[in-house]
Structure formats: C-alpha cells, structure tokens
Amino acid sequence: MDSIDFTDSSSRTPSLDNELLSAFVAVVDNNGFTAAANQLHKTQSTISLRIRTLEERLGTRLLQRTSRQLTLTQDGETFLVYARRLLQLQREALSVLGHGDHDGVIRFGLPENYAEAWLPALLGRFAERHPRIRPHIHCRMSSELIESLEAGELDLVLTIQHKSQRHGVSMGHEEVVWAAHQDYRVAPNAPLALALFPDHCPYRERALEALARLGRQWSLEYTTQSPTGLRVAVNLGKAVTVIDRRAMPENWRILDEADGFPALPPAELTVRQSPSFQHPAGDTLVDLLREQLLS
Missing domain, CATH: 3.40.190.10 (Periplasmic binding protein-like II)
Incomplete structure (x- = not known):
C-alpha cells in the first residue's frame, strides 16, 4: 500500500480545502462522478479535476476507476474517515463562532413509516437545539429519497439500504x-x-x-x-x-x-447528507436519529 505523503516538494503541508473534500465524499457516497456532479451542481469535469488535485496533493491514489465500477483504494478508505471528520469539524467551528444558525431550512427525507413513529419527538428535540432552522419534511420510498438527494432536492435522507446501493452512514439494523x-x-x-x-x-x-x-x-x-x-x-x-x-x-x-x-x-438504515449542505444542523439531526434508533 502506498503511504499518504503529507508533504509536497517544498516540505509544506498540502492544502485540503472544503471543495476538494466535499467532492471526494460526494463521489464516494454517490458511487460515481456524474451523480456527485449533479448533487454539488458542478460539471463532471470539475469534480474529476478536484479529485485529481486532491490525489496529487496527498501523493496517493484514493479511487480505483474502471469502465464498470468505482472503488476506494486502501488509502482512500483511510482518508474517507478523515475527510468526513474534517467537514464535520468545519461545521462545528462555524456553529461555535455564531455562523451556524442563521435562519434557514433543512430538507429532510425519510420513509413514511418512520415519520409516523419518530417525527413528533425528533422535531421537538431538534427545535430545542436549532430554533432558527425550519425542517422541511419529505416522506417517500427510499429509492425516491436517494434520487431526490442526488438531484439536489434534499439535504439529508434516512433510507433503508438497498442491496445495489452500498453507500451512506449506517445507523443500525431493524428486525x-x-x-x-x-x-x-x-x-x-x-x-x-x-x-x-x-x-x-x-x-x-x-x-x-x-x-x-x-x-x-x-x-x-x-x-x-x-x-x-x-x-x-x-x-x-x-x-x-x-x-x-x-x-x-x-x-x-x-x-x-x-x-x-x-x-x-434485517434491514440496514443509513443516512446520507449532501456534501453541499454544510450546516451543523445536519449533524444534530443525524445524532438525534441515532439516539432514536438506540432507544
């Protein structure tokens, strides 16, 4: 395995800006460049350039691309954890400094059966933490929610994992x-x-x-x-x-x-968040969903 080189030719730490990290996470979560480009409202060539730039700065390959599939390299698997963490830390920093909770909307989608059981308590607890953020709730089938997220119509979705769609953050399993x-x-x-x-x-x-x-x-x-x-x-x-x-x-x-x-x-429940939605309210909602599943 190639080790990640965190120094460039000038012995300086490479810059890992938000656009590069968001592009990488979007490509992984969407299992492709086209869907990632649609989600981030960029061209496919822009996303490809950002991934190439990120790999050059890190000095390693993150993705293995063939005509039929896209997979993470071992370094890619390792770096994905840190990319998600860096994006989350950025959102937390903005929130602490008072930049996180301006009036706004979070577009959240989930299957109707979970909405019936969880939404009243979930939205009440969310409002306590983010009183200036208004959730817009969309209840649809999991496959439709994923399509809406990839089209940029939703910010965060809770779905039942399909066998053909291996992406998203696992929230646990349902009997x-x-x-x-x-x-x-x-x-x-x-x-x-x-x-x-x-x-x-x-x-x-x-x-x-x-x-x-x-x-x-x-x-x-x-x-x-x-x-x-x-x-x-x-x-x-x-x-x-x-x-x-x-x-x-x-x-x-x-x-x-x-x-x-x-x-x-069992059914695996997963959460996917649009990389273009950089707001601590999304992390709060994910945490509340995880607590709900464990209750």
Missing part, C-alpha cells in the same frame, strides 16, 4: 418480520395473499425472494405506498405483509417458521 392481523389464519394449499409496498421497496424484495427460495406460491392482493393503507389492508385479516418489528401494531401477530414463513434478513 424485519412477516406479520398479519391477529385473526388471520394461514391457508396451506392456497397462494399466499400479500399486502406490500410497490416495486423497489427493500421489504418487498426480501419477501418475494424468501418466498421464491421456499417455492411458495403467492398473490399480490394489495399494493400501496402508504403505511396507513397497508394497515387497512392487513386489518381485513386476509393478507400478510412484511414490516419492521418495532412498527408492528398491537393487533397484529408475527408469522414465523412454525407458521411456514422463512426468517427474513
């Missing part, structure tokens, strides 16, 4: 279970009636993949983007769904292997 109304009875010889969120939902993917491995026939009876609509469908007592355990209503019951349902892998 995912099969569930139905307490009056539901399994019909062994009939196709399994399902109530699920639309395509691109990670929970839906888990459910259908598990049933395929089991060789179990199924029928999609209800599709909705709304957790409220999903509860209405399941409360009819005719269909099964997949849900994170902590969000399960009291009048539902878990269906496990004893009922003929395979165990499901």
